[in-house]
Amino acid sequence: MDELSGKVAVVTGGASGIGLALAHAFAAEGMKVVLADIEVDALDKAAAELPEGTEVEAVVCDVSDAAQVDALRDRTVERFGTAHVVCNNAGVSSAGPIWLNTLEDWDWCLGVNLYGVINGVRAFTPLLIEQGEGHIVNTASMAGLTSAPGMGVYNVSKHGVVTLSETLHADLALAGATGVGVSVLCPGWVDTRIHESHRNRAGREEREPTEQERGMLEVVGALLAAGLDPADVAAQVLAAVQERRFYVLTHPDWKPMVTNRVERIVAGEEPMIAGLPA
Numbered sequence: 414m415d416e417l418s419g420k421v422a423v424v425t426g427g428a429s430g431i432g433l434a435l436a437h438a439f440a441a442e443g444m445k446v447v448l449a450d451i452e453v454d455a456l457d458k459a460a461a462e463l464p465e466g467t468e469v470e471a472v473v474c475d476v477s478d479a480a481q482v483d484a485l486r487d488r489t490v491e492r493f494g495t496a497h498v499v500c501n502n503a504g505v506s507s508a509g510p511i512w513l514n515t516l517e518d519w520d521w522c523l524g525v526n527l528y529g530v531i532n533g534v535r536a537f538t539p540l541l542i543e544q545g546e547g548h549i550v551n552t553a554s555m556a557g558l559t560s561a562p563g564m565g566v567y568n569v570s571k572h573g574v575v576t577l578s579e580t581l582h583a584d585l586a587l588a589g590a591t592g593v594g595v596s597v598l599c600p601g602w603v604d605t606r607i608h609e610s611h612r613n614r615a616g617r618e619e620r621e622p623t624e625q626e627r628g629m630l631e632v633v634g635a636l637l638a639a640g641l642d643p644a645d646v647a648a649q650v651l652a653a654v655q656e657r658r659f660y661v662l663t664h665p666d667w668k669p670m671v672t673n674r675v676e677r678i679v680a681g682e683e684p685m686i687a688g689l690p691a
């Protein structure tokens with residue numbers, strides 16, 4: 414989609430981090446913006462702080478709930494007539510050895526990160542196909558292309574988003590829906606609040622992070638703080654939508670990890686363990 418001005422962008426997880434930066438990037442292109450998030454105060458603040466003149470609709474939405482994502486689509490259509498660029502971006506983190514994560518951890522993280530994308534794709538894709546134009550951006554992660562230790566639930570959710578997106582891309586092509594593009598966003602560290610995700614776990618089976626998890630989240634917090642500016646990520650996504658690029662790997666220096674993984678798979682070797690000597 415090269416011409417974005419006047420069109421409608423929907424961004425989930427739009428109240429913070431990458432989603433908020435995406436909203437600003439789309440607003441700067443003259444798009445109308447629907448911001449969806451579960452965190453009400455942050456959502457209101459984000460909507461109020463978009464550039465003056467931006468037509469914006471803020472929708473409180475838990476993306477893990479299919480009915481709420483359907484309602485998000487309906488609200489978007491009611492306010493702006495349709496949607497063009499749909500960013501299924503909301504996400505939360507997990508920490509700890511995979512056997513210690515509780516079923517509630519799995520439900521929460523897969524609910525937001527994977528079902529959030531499933532719900533967005535199911536709710537919005539028919540609309541885009543029908544109008545013959547649109548682009549879906551699913552936020553995965555480099556964790557969707559590798560298997561770093563200590564974040565297994567997150568890794569599973571993000572691998573799911575990558576294959577979901579690749580399959581969507583293929584299904585659209587086979588259905589002849591040539592006007593609808595897909596991108597999968599796979600960043601490395603980005604300077605956001607993802608390590609504080611438990612702030613949005615309220616109302617679910619709550620559990621304080623264990624000491625080990627807290628330690629890991631602190632390490633991750635330091636890595637995030639030194640990470641890419643979300644605005645740089647948003648600029649790369651914008652270009653991918655305009656140029657219709659599928660894979661958006663924002664950290665070129667992380668790519669050898671993907672190559673290494675694929676080479677080991679094909680060679681029948683053991684997977685690399687990040688943090689241990691190769």
Ligand SMILES: NC(=O)c1ccc[n+]([C@@H]2O[C@H](COP(=O)([O-])OP(=O)(O)OC[C@H]3O[C@@H](n4cnc5c(N)ncnc54)[C@H](O)[C@@H]3O)[C@@H](O)[C@H]2O)c1
Nearest residue numbers: 426429430431451452475476503504554602603605606607
């Ligand atoms: N920050 C990184 O280093 C990094 C790297 C790779 C991928 N990602 C992915 O980027 C996406 C955005 O995360 P971020 O880093 O900007 O973190 P963030 O915490 O700053 O923003 C995430 C947003 O999602 C919202 N959210 C959480 N649960 C929700 C739910 N159930 N329904 C709706 N909204 C919900 C939060 O309120 C928040 O506004 C996530 O999918 C994340 O996994 C982040």
